[in-house]
Amino acid sequence: MRSFANIMLIRYVFSLSVLSFLFSGCAKLEDQDKYQNPDWLKGKLFTQISANENLSVFASLLEYTGYDTVLDLTGSFTVFAPDNQAFETWLSAHPEFGGDISNLPLKEAEAMVQYHILQNRWSRKQLQSLDIQGWINRDVPGRDKPYGYKRQTIFQNPDQKYWINQTAGNIITIVDSTRSNDYRTVYSASRKYMPLFFTEYFEINDLNTSDYDFYFNRSFDGNAIFIANAKSMQDEIPAENGFIYIVDQVINPPLNAEEYMEIDHSGTSSSDFLEMIYGLGPNFRYNEIATLDQPEALAGGTFDSLFNLSYPLLPFNVHEERTGSNTNDPNLTVRYQNGLLVPTNQALDQLIDDVITGDPHWPVWSDVPNEVRRIIVKAHMSESPIYRTNIQEGFLNGSDDKITLDESEIRETYYGSNASILLLDAAIVPRAFTSITGPVYLRPGFETMLYAIEYSQILPGLKRAEENYAFFVPSDEFMQEDSSLLLIWADREHTSYSFRVLENEAVRGVGRSELTQRIMNQVATSTSTGMARREFIENLANNFLVFDNELQTVTGGMKNTWGYGGDSGIHVEPVLFEEPTDNGQAYRFDGWFTTPKRTIWQVISGYSGFRQLIDDAGLSDPRYFRFNFLKEGEFYTIFIPTDEALANSGADTMSIPDLQQFIKGHFIRGKRIWTDGSVPGGDFETLRINEDAIEIGDRFSRLSIETGYDYIRILDKDHNLYYHIEEIPGTTNIMIATQKGSGPLDYKITGVVHSIDTVLHKALESR
Known part of the structure; x- marks a missing residue:
């Protein structure tokens, strides 16, 4: 057995042997060329910067801030180093520093250095080869273009304190300290990003290089890369721990959208717009991890709770450095x-004075609902940068309105760290205010419809440009009196509400789908021409409104009633709102349109003689209340002969095949033809089979029809008049509905019946 002393001696000798081998091995590795720095690699970042006489001012700035040590000892960085001429130009523009960069306050100097440094090393090729999924691959469609044009700097704002006012209902707005009753400290989650511009960026985004000049007031050079306002012509200078790019300008401070609005620009302020944003439901969510990770918390000292701030009702967070649909994903x-x-x-005041407030609109700004304020803010936001090309061609704002701008109204342009920014001398007027919805959003007394539009999310369809709608808007006063739609507030401060309706002496809830249908039923797809006695105009719910130009009334095909689904008829005349609307006309209309609900089975069954012939021909299925030669939901125009006309036609003596042909000749497929001339005349396909047809397109017999104001004319083969149908209420334009669902409004007008004093088989046979 070995003694403990012997074992220790053996271990000691073995250890010396290993150390001797390792040291000798290291010496040999150092002698190998592949482990030597190449001759052209002249040292670390600061060493190379300080050795370049043309970068002496920047080198002194690095020494002043202590970043000389950082750049020569730790990390991997990319440095954009302004040359001496760049600093001379910058100091001339900032005479307050007396021409000496060392006169900058230390905090400002540190910030200047930090936004000239990117995290990680980026070669010139790599700066132009990135997207959200990583390096691009030219051989893989969808990953072959360098859309990723922003890079993270090492500059990061400190956590920021926001003064707030919190109501008893826990509604929070951001205010100045003199009006606050509490504060929140918001966690700064990200460093700032800097934009990089290169030729391919403009090409793949369908932009012009003049779009660069629009923001940075200098021409773009296709042989260079630009870091914000600074140009780098030379290739990267490699260092042991990164790359250096010499640039010709000091990079402008990368303010985010909130920081930009906090200070005056071009002799004017935009603080009122920022205050409007602060009032639109800022959400502070406690961040436990960030809170407990503070040095004060780790040391057991006193510390603030940290929060994440967001604006859920707006397209983006003005303070947030990260951008894209998910700000938790830095890759975006x-x-x-x-x-x-x-x-x-001044521009915002003018919008409020000229458009939002004043008779007949909201009396004062404090009366304006948050929904209207939110629309104003969203109209001034976009989830994409806005370049000169976009301004000229039109772009979508945060409300999905297409916007074009007059450049003369742009006071200043600025490319911020999280947004491109245009300072405007004229505010954007949202389409919600200029379209047929304008009176709803701008007038008191239509709050129920305002919130119904918001709840149903139908506003984008109602404000669509290049339409010619007619919108019939019930007032709050009317709906409260007949309980046809009640806005019920659960919590007004938190904008929590629902809708109820009094129906058959019972109150029930109204869901989003039904509410949407009710609103769409109130919107005709075109305005009345006033030419026909009665016009039949389709609405957004695919039903029809009947404009009676003699009585100056509008109905949904049935009489307007008092109360939802009531049986007491009321006479309602629309009153045109005085506001100009750019996509149609809006009317005050104290009534809801009622759509007929009689199906094709029910309507045809009301014509006993014609229905009997259909039964005799074997074309009906009473078990399922359907006609087996018709398709559910297809459009039809049906000409139904009177009983007398049928009796004189000899139809009751026809064979079954001939009778089927006879009946089908009175059905036009695919069209709803009214007596208002809205459907142009022509040859229309019936359901009658053309047994002599040679071409596939001639399989069905066609009926020649001429349409006009207040009539339909059926023509023979020589286009001579065969039969004239005059518009007569109760005889012509009888609507047929198809039930599309289980809801009370799930009926669509899919057909129309005209009663005639003749039969049509001779008109068809003559063709």
């Missing part, structure tokens, strides 16, 4: 940038 930020149109205080 390299590609995506927001856009902000900032009205000056």
